[in-house]
Amino acid sequence: MTHWVEVLLKIVDGPQRPVMGIARAVHADMGPRTVYDAHYGVVPSYVGFGLSEIRLFRFGRKTRMESLDGKPLFIADGQTCWVFQAGHDDPIETNELNTRIPDPGRDLIVSRPVEHWARPGLTRPTRPIEEVEFIGRRCWNVELKTGSKGSPMVLTIDTETGTVLKQECEEGSAEYVDCALSDELPDSTFTWTGSIREPRNVFAEDRAREVERSKSNMQWFHDNVSAQRIQADVLVDFTPTEVRRDPEHPESFEAHFEKGAGRLWRRARSSEDWLLPVNWTGRNYPTPIRAWSTQTFDWACAIDLGPGSLTDATVAQLHHALHPSKDVVGTPPLNP
Known part of the structure; x- marks a missing residue:
């Protein structure tokens, strides 16, 4: 019977002899996924x-x-990685930590770090290790638990070299079609000495292209649709979908409307500063608040439709709907 520790000693540092061959992957048809x-x-x-x-x-x-x-x-030499992208002759020089290698096939492309195999409760065989033959070589078949809820993964491992020759997982499968051992692969096989692209420069280039594309699209809209400011009245339903109250202030409330896109506040009339959450939308800029007072209460309202969305006419309609017989007599002090 083959023990798991015997297999680990073979695979933990990658293939123990140079291996080269043709490999391919079959991706599972999982439909759209995030x-x-x-x-x-x-x-x-x-x-x-x-x-x-x-x-x-x-x-x-x-x-x-x-x-x-x-x-x-x-290309990876064990520390540095060179990633080649379509449309570029020069690779991005990076490292494995900053390189994403999804399944199927990750275990064929790189060897997982030692820490991966040391985690308790994960990456353990779920059934006895089998001895099989694959592409003419003696192998182990190991079914591993990959997570608390993940589907098992099956690795087919060459017993002589510790090379992962096949991987089957939820995302599909990847395997060598054929492979050969060699003792004559030069060090240059796993290095790159030509020109490179640095990751930070690549990010700056991508960002510059994104900005230029955005400017170009805006210019097209101005030239072909309209260069004027476009404004139109929008019907907003101020009926609350959620109301929050504080037992210590029974006449006060905070109400959400339009699925959280707007808020309505009320408190007993006061001369103290009223601290309201001007960034409640989660954006990086404040949402304008319109506030007013009657003889009894202070009121405030905001909606995430941009500055000027709450017009004087809209606020007047709110006055009529919320307190039709109470006149507006002032403005409460707001302290953002």
């Missing part, structure tokens, strides 16, 4: 299996991916 990703600072680079076969070289934590006609797609 992929969440987050980063801080430099935008990450993305690498993965496309729809075509690729040539894949592995040795330890080193990787080289290239198209069948020899164009490099991804």
